[in-house]
Amino acid sequence: MPTFKLDGKEITAEPGTSILQAALDSGIEIPHYCYHEALTVVGSCRLCLVELNNSPKLVPSCAQNVQDGIEVRTHSDTVKQARESMLEFFLINHPLDCPICDKAGECELQDYTFKYGSSHSRMVEEKRVRPTKDLGGNILLYRNRCVMCTRCVRFYEDIVGESYLTVEDRGYRSDISIFPGKGLTHKMTGNIVEICPVGCLIDKDFLFNARVWNLETTKSVCPGCSAGCSINLQHKDNKIYRIRSRQNTQVNQQWICDDGRYLYHRYEKLERIGFPKKRGGEKLNNTSWAEALSIISDRLALVKRSRESEKVAVVGSAFATNEENYLLYKIFHDEIGCDKFFVYNREAEGEDEVIKSGFTVYSDKSPNYYGAKLILGERTDFWSEIKNGNIEVLYFLNGDIDIKVTDQQKELLKKLDFLFVQCVAMNDLVRLANVALPTAYFAEQSGSYVNAKGHVQKFQSALKPPSETKEGWQILADLYKTFNGGVSFVSVGDVVNDMAQNVSAFKDISFFKLGDEGLRIR
Numbered sequence: 001m002p003t004f005k006l007d008g009k010e011i012t013a014e015p016g017t018s019i020l021q022a023a024l025d026s027g028i029e030i031p032h033y034c035y036h037e038a039l040t041v042v043g044s045c046r047l048c049l050v051e052l053n054n055s056p057k058l059v060p061s062c063a064q065n066v067q068d069g070i071e072v073r074t075h076s077d078t079v080k081q082a083r084e085s086m087l088e089f090f091l092i093n094h095p096l097d098c099p100i101c102d103k104a105g106e107c108e109l110q111d112y113t114f115k116y117g118s119s120h121s122r123m124v125e126e127k128r129v130r131p132t133k134d135l136g137g138n139i140l141l142y143r144n145r146c147v148m149c150t151r152c153v154r155f156y157e158d159i160v161g162e163s164y165l166t167v168e169d170r171g172y173r174s175d176i177s178i179f180p181g182k183g184l185t186h187k188m189t190g191n192i193v194e195i196c197p198v199g200c201l202i203d204k205d206f207l208f209n210a211r212v213w214n215l216e217t218t219k220s221v222c223p224g225c226s227a228g229c230s231i232n233l234q235h236k237d238n239k240i241y242r243i244r245s246r247q248n249t250q251v252n253q254q255w256i257c258d259d260g261r262y263l264y265h266r267y268e269k270l271e272r273i274g275f276p277k278k279r280g281g282e283k284l285n286n287t288s289w290a291e292a293l294s295i296i297s298d299r300l301a302l303v304k305r306s307r308e309s310e311k312v313a314v315v316g317s318a319f320a321t322n323e324e325n326y327l328l329y330k331i332f333h334d335e336i337g338c339d340k341f342f343v344y345n346r347e348a349e350g351e352d353e354v355i356k357s358g359f360t361v362y363s364d365k366s367p368n369y370y371g372a373k374l375i376l377g378e379r380t381d382f383w384s385e386i387k388n389g390n391i392e393v394l395y396f397l398n399g400d401i402d403i404k405v406t407d408q409q410k411e412l413l414k415k416l417d418f419l420f421v422q423c424v425a426m427n428d429l430v431r432l433a434n435v436a437l438p439t440a441y442f443a444e445q446s447g448s449y450v451n452a453k454g455h456v457q458k459f460q461s462a463l464k465p466p467s468e469t470k471e472g473w474q475i476l477a478d479l480y481k482t483f484n485g486g487v488s489f490v491s492v493g494d495v496v497n498d499m500a501q502n503v504s505a506f507k508d509i510s511f512f513k514l515g516d517e518g519l520r521i522r
């Protein structure tokens with residue numbers, strides 16, 4: 001492996017690594033715009049120039065690979081002067097509108113100018129002013145802020161495999177343009193806002209909504225399909241302001257699709273259940289958690305006493321966490337003696353969509369079908385069991401906010417003696433329940449999912465659920481307590497530890513060991 005000197009420090013890097021990447025890997029910042037680790041190298045912005053002992057001129061460090069014995073200087077006076085001049089060029093026509101720019105606080109033009117630029121401008125000429133372009137979909141192009149790095153153009157060519165954007169004209173007149181007849185409606189489009197190093201590409205969904213330094217970030221997992229992309233939830237005052245991708249080479253590279261990016265709006269519009277509910281004749285009335293849980297535990301205790309556990313069934317969910325599905329199994333199998341476990345999943349939607357980089361948007365829109373099956377088994381057809389009169393008491397755990405219950409299925413549910421439902425929002429299941437328990441959705445709870453490739457990832461709660469709504473694992477831990485002499489699980493990590501001892505697929509897993517990127521379990 002080539003060994004070379006970087007600012008006097010000896011560094012070893014893989015052959016074929018650029019000087020820029022080797023520097024970044026060893027914690028030395030070289031400012032850059034056109035270089036992006038996932039895209040082809042074009043060496044066009046000239047901001048990454050460094051001094052090399054065997055070259056009479058400065059070289060672009062993104063386009064020069066490491067070689068044995070070379071000496072690189074990234075902070076010499078010549079380099080500093082070149083950087084300062086390049087930044088002066090980038091700012092010639094820039095409107096310096098950071099106070100109203102959404103990128104402020106995470107902008108590489110702002111940061112580099114502060115660190116490496118000049119404190120004043122020699123520019124006395126009028127600036128060129130170009131109107132903002134709407135590129136279609138959610139994307140606005142603030143043309144005066146562009147540094148012409150072409151990351152956005154290359155994203156479509158290298159990652160998506162289709163051309164949407166191009167550079168029109170040359171030199172001073174260069175402009176980012178969309179191919180005629182196209183709008184930026186491709187499912188992967190939101191990523192260009194993330195990789196644009198400056199405030200040129202702006203997402204209308206976030207426009208003027210918040211200053212980024214006021215947002216908190218919580219690591220999470222997208223529940224939009226069985227890819228389970230790693231995401232960051234960015235939130236403030238118990239509200240999500242945006243979802244950003246989180247790098248995970250084993251899962252989503254560093255991208256997310258727009259279905260997942262804007263998914264949080266779906267949850268904002270839900271009619272939440274509000275309070276635990278119990279049936280009184282035709283009506284559902286609000287009740288306390290203690291009463292709701294005691295109705296369920298009394299009914300289940302009666303089943304146990306009268307040795308009628310074969311009448312009880314449990315429907316776990318591909319939309320619920322491993323911890324929720326596991327606790328269901330623990331209560332109903334270990335405490336009640338039930339052996340009828342099913343997994344609810346929605347019909348897949350169309351075909352999987354695979355782009356050039358291999359990133360896939362799955363047609364299975366559940367985040368945890370694989371995890372739920374590992375815990376509860378492969379049975380899914382609980383409707384025929386109800387139809388055949390084999391189920392009288394049903395506990396239905398449902399995390400799918402788009403569940404559709406047909407009229408025929410409603411009639412089947414009415415045949416049950418007892419229907420207990422744990423649900424995120426009001427729907428037909430809740431309306432037919434004897435007891436309904438309001439549960440949190442993914443951003444309001446902690447837990448883990450297993451994606452379509454068998455990769456298990458954890459996520460943490462970012463928001464507080466509404467006051468009488470609880471995290472799903474907590475509801476089930478409270479129910480478990482009623483059978484276990486008041487003793488139960490105190491954290492989601494506790495549940496994972498127990499699951500690791502009792503479900504072979506999760507052997508040796510702990511919430512801590514899952515780390516930020518998760519683990520492959522098959």
Ligand code: SF4
Pocket residue numbers: 145146147148149150151152153176195196197198200201
């Ligand atoms: S719009 Fe952004 S990503 Fe595209 S060329 Fe301009 S600065 Fe680069």
Ligand code: SF4
Pocket residue numbers: 222223224225226227228229252256257258259260261360361362
């Ligand atoms: S591919 Fe699936 S998991 Fe990934 S961001 Fe899109 S909807 Fe979410």
Ligand code: FES
Pocket residue numbers: 031032033034035042043044045046047048049060061062063
């Ligand atoms: S990052 Fe090297 S030339 Fe642009």
